[in-house]
Amino acid sequence: xxxxxxxxxxxxxxxxxxxxxxxxxxxxxxxxxxxxxxxxxxxxxxxxxxxxxxxxxxxxxxxxxxxxxxxxxxxxxxxxxxxxxxxxxxxxxxxxxxxxxxxxxxxxxxxxxxxxxxxxxxxxxxxxxxxxxxxxxxxxxxxxxxxxxxxxxxxxxxxxxxxxxxxxxxxxxxxxxxxxxxxxxxxx
Amino acid sequence: xxxxxxxxxxxxxxxxxxxxxxxxxxxxxxxxxxxxxxxxxxxxxxxxxxxxxxxxxxxxxxxxxxxxxxxxxxxxxxxxxxxxxxxxxxxxxxxxxxxxxxxxx
Amino acid sequence: xxxxxxxxxxxxxxxxxxxxxxxxxxxxxxxxxxxxxxxxxxxxxxxxxxxxxxxxxxxxxxxxxxxxxxxxxxxxxxxxxxxxxxxxxxxxxxxxxxxxxxxxxxxxxxxxxxxxxxxxxxxxxxxxxxxxxxxxxxxxxxxxxxxxxxxxxxxxxxxxxxxxxxxxxxxxxxxxxxxxxxxxxxxxxxxxxxxxxxxxxxxxxxxxxxxxxxxxxxxxxxxxxxxxxxxxxxxxxxxxxxxxxxxxxxxxxxxxxxxxxxxxxxxxxxxxxxxxxxxxxxxxxxxxxxxxxxxxxxxxxxxxxxxxxxxxxxxxxxxxxxxxxxxxxxxxxxxxxxxxxxxxxxxxxxxxxxxxxxxxxxxxxxxxxxxxxxxxxxxxxxxxxxxxxxxxxxxxxxxxxxxx
Numbered sequence: 001x002x003x004x005x006x007x008x009x010x011x012x013x014x015x016x017x018x019x020x021x022x023x024x025x026x027x028x029x030x031x032x033x034x035x036x037x038x039x040x041x042x043x044x045x046x047x048x049x050x051x052x053x054x055x056x057x058x059x060x061x062x063x064x065x066x067x068x069x070x071x072x073x074x075x076x077x078x079x080x081x082x083x084x085x086x087x088x089x090x091x092x093x094x095x096x097x098x099x100x101x102x103x104x105x106x107x108x109x110x111x112x113x114x115x116x117x118x119x120x121x122x123x124x125x126x127x128x129x130x131x132x133x134x135x136x137x138x139x140x141x142x143x144x145x146x147x148x149x150x151x152x153x154x155x156x157x158x159x160x161x162x163x164x165x166x167x168x169x170x171x172x173x174x175x176x177x178x179x180x181x182x183x184x185x186x187x188x
Numbered sequence: 189x190x191x192x193x194x195x196x197x198x199x200x201x202x203x204x205x206x207x208x209x210x211x212x213x214x215x216x217x218x219x220x221x222x223x224x225x226x227x228x229x230x231x232x233x234x235x236x237x238x239x240x241x242x243x244x245x246x247x248x249x250x251x252x253x254x255x256x257x258x259x260x261x262x263x264x265x266x267x268x269x270x271x272x273x274x275x276x277x278x279x280x281x282x283x284x285x286x287x288x289x290x291x292x293x
Numbered sequence: 294x295x296x297x298x299x300x301x302x303x304x305x306x307x308x309x310x311x312x313x314x315x316x317x318x319x320x321x322x323x324x325x326x327x328x329x330x331x332x333x334x335x336x337x338x339x340x341x342x343x344x345x346x347x348x349x350x351x352x353x354x355x356x357x358x359x360x361x362x363x364x365x366x367x368x369x370x371x372x373x374x375x376x377x378x379x380x381x382x383x384x385x386x387x388x389x390x391x392x393x394x395x396x397x398x399x400x401x402x403x404x405x406x407x408x409x410x411x412x413x414x415x416x417x418x419x420x421x422x423x424x425x426x427x428x429x430x431x432x433x434x435x436x437x438x439x440x441x442x443x444x445x446x447x448x449x450x451x452x453x454x455x456x457x458x459x460x461x462x463x464x465x466x467x468x469x470x471x472x473x474x475x476x477x478x479x480x481x482x483x484x485x486x487x488x489x490x491x492x493x494x495x496x497x498x499x500x501x502x503x504x505x506x507x508x509x510x511x512x513x514x515x516x517x518x519x520x521x522x523x524x525x526x527x528x529x530x531x532x533x534x535x536x537x538x539x540x541x542x543x544x545x546x547x548x549x550x551x552x553x554x555x556x557x558x559x560x561x562x563x564x565x566x567x568x569x570x571x572x573x574x575x576x577x578x579x580x581x582x583x584x585x586x587x588x589x590x591x592x593x594x595x596x597x598x599x600x601x602x603x604x605x606x607x608x609x610x611x612x613x614x615x616x617x618x619x620x621x622x623x624x625x626x627x628x629x630x631x632x633x634x635x636x637x638x639x640x641x642x643x644x645x646x647x648x649x650x651x652x653x654x655x656x657x658x659x660x661x662x663x664x665x666x667x668x669x670x671x672x673x674x675x676x677x678x679x680x681x682x683x684x685x686x687x688x689x690x691x692x693x694x695x696x697x
Contacts, residue, residue, distance in 0.1 A: 001193060008200040015204060015227060019211040024219065025453060029400070031223055032446060038230055041200075042255075045241045050255050052435040057259050060442025062226070062266045064472065067449055069219055069270040071465075073277040086216070093214035097206040104202035113194050113242075121246030125431050125492050131253050143260045150264035154271035160278070 003044055011037030024070045032063040049125055197238035205231035218276060218283040222269045229262050300598045304331075305424050328427050332416050340569045341378035347615050349374075354619035388558035393456060396555065400454035405556070405563035408447035412570035414440040419577040420495050422587050422600030433494040434486060437578055438479060441533070444571065445471050448542075448552055451564070455555035463551035466626060467542035470532060473633035474539075478529035480641035481522045484648030485513055485582045494578075498586030508592050512585035517669035518648040521677075523583040525641050527613075530579060532629070534572040537618035541626055576610040577603075584610075636680055643676045 018030035035058040042051035208227030240251025352359025364371035418433035420426040452464020503511045513519035532539035543551035587599035
């Protein structure tokens with residue numbers, strides 16, 4: 001119980017700080033910390049495999065993609081504030097978020113949820129594998145297709161139309177052996 | 189008033205969800221909006237795990253399987269989303285959502 | 294040798310004896326702390342030794358004596374330079390710790406700490422001996438690679454927090470390398486997990502336990518898919534631990550020090566320590582997955598305790614790393630990524646198919662077993678030769694021209 005509260009506080013605090021900070025790199029790193037906190041929550045709940053998958057995918061891969069995107073899209077100079085102004089939007093967001101949170105809290109606290117203090121259920125990796133390859137095999141295949149399509153789509157979207165960088169290398173590769181390089185490389 | 193562990197988990201996830209919602213609504217930086225959406229997805233995952241942990245039949249492991257799929261889909265979403273961000277940046281030299289008003293490149 | 298002999302259980306007995314002085318509730322905690330301390334102390338001293346051994350080995354290969362001066366101070370005893378790591382440590386500790394004025398101080402400090410922490414975390418699931426695995430996890434292999442993947446974050450932090458464009462560019466290059474080679478590394482491990490049917494490291498070692506003809510070991514490396522997987526794992530591990538010929542991230546003679554440019558003093562030493570820890574952990578994982586872990590190499594040698602076999606195999610792999618460093622020239626960045634994406638990843642995928650064939654043909658008996666070997670080897674050799682020929686077409690033979 002104490003561990004859960006601690007994990008929740010750390011995760012929420014780093015997520016909140018990430019969303020408030022102006023420095024995007026700091027935001028991304030703090031968010032990574034909060035993803036790691038979520039992995040800790042999964043460990044606490046006994047879902048070991050999910051926790052490691054969370055670390056591998058979020059802390060290892062998605063954080064990297066985010067950081068690369070932040071570095072690749074830095075504006076040349078700080079942009080002036082454009083309407084609709086930031087304060088109004090922030091206020092609207094705060095009200096909406098607060099209202100949703102209020103509804104959630106009210107619903108959760110008032111609903112008669114079973115307060116079983118049962119020991120943590122264990123799901124073995126083998127069982128998970130059998131579930132994935134058995135009952136959910138179709139979904140697994142679809143996820144594989146989705147990931148492939150997403151990978152190709154991401155490459156197509158982010159690719160530039162410029163001359164590929166490797167062109168000069170192909171020149172070098174295509175030349176017959178023994179001929180000197182066109183531009184440089186020969187000692188006078 | 190005492191809260192059960194399940195209620196605590198749900199409160200945690202709803203707080204996380206609302207944080208993501210506020211970020212997605214208030215920030216104008218596309219990357220931060222995407223990260224807000226990502227946080228909301230994570231909050232949903234927390235719910236799945238919490239209900240699996242305290243639910244009536246945890247031996248079914250459906251919650252865990254669902255979270256695994258959600259993580260895979262989130263990875264795909266992040267990759268495509270950030271590629272879109274980079275494409276937007278190439279067109280308008282910044283990534284402010286307010287200025288991304290054109291559908292044509 | 295039976296699994297419960299006094300030698301085999303030695304480290305456990307020492308731990309239990311030490312813990313028995315404490316009251317009952319503190320014992321579990323003290324036992325865990327003791328295990329952590331033992332792992333850290335063992336690998337920290339191995340790190341100190343490795344820095345010396347590496348320089349000695351490099352010197353040997355290059356036909357020079359290497360560090361052989363520092364022994365016991367104030368005497369003439371030199372001990373083959375065994376005092377060198379100590380002297381290096383004192384030098385590193387007394388150097389000035391410089392932080393650039395515009396650097397992000399917190400992240401600049403956190404980067405080496407995070408790197409070292411993640412490197413140490415990876416040791417938790419490696420079975421060092423029959424009874425010596427710090428944490429018994431069901432998803433141990435996944436844990437290992439999850440902790441290893443987090444090191445990329447530390448590299449990014451180091452490069453970005455330095456506020457130096459060269460650091461940042463070098464960090465991006467290092468990340469490109471780490472991410473590229475993560476893929477073949479993971480894909481080379483998948484066949485092992487597939488055929489062992491478990492993600493637990495102890496389970497994988499135990500599965501390599503039997504003896505062919507009562508003498509020869511049944512390690513994974515002695516199967517077609519295992520040999521290919523081990524080769525891919527070895528190359529990818531070289532790249533993941535920034536070792537030559539993939540040491541572009543901080544190519545001493547060409548870049549200044551890559552993402553470590555703005556680090557000095559003990560922080561720099563911490564980076565190096567983390568690098569060596571990462572190398573040791575990857576080698577330990579390689580031993581566990583492919584080289585039979587703590588199993589003895591021949592059945593009649595099983596009387597030697599398991600942790601000694603593990604240590605010997607680990608040292609062999611580390612020496613192989615040094616040998617590679619001493620002999621191969623550094624790759625260019627485009628050659629490096631091309632090798633990963635166009636050669637290692639397709640081969641690892643082919644290897645996955647071969648492993649599937651191997652597992653399907655497990656019940657073949659008699660002379661058909663030979664055809665099983667043949668088919669698997671052909672399935673691997675074909676793509677290897679074809680891919681290799683295609684990738685090197687037009688590159689060889691190379692004619693070198695010297696300025697005379």
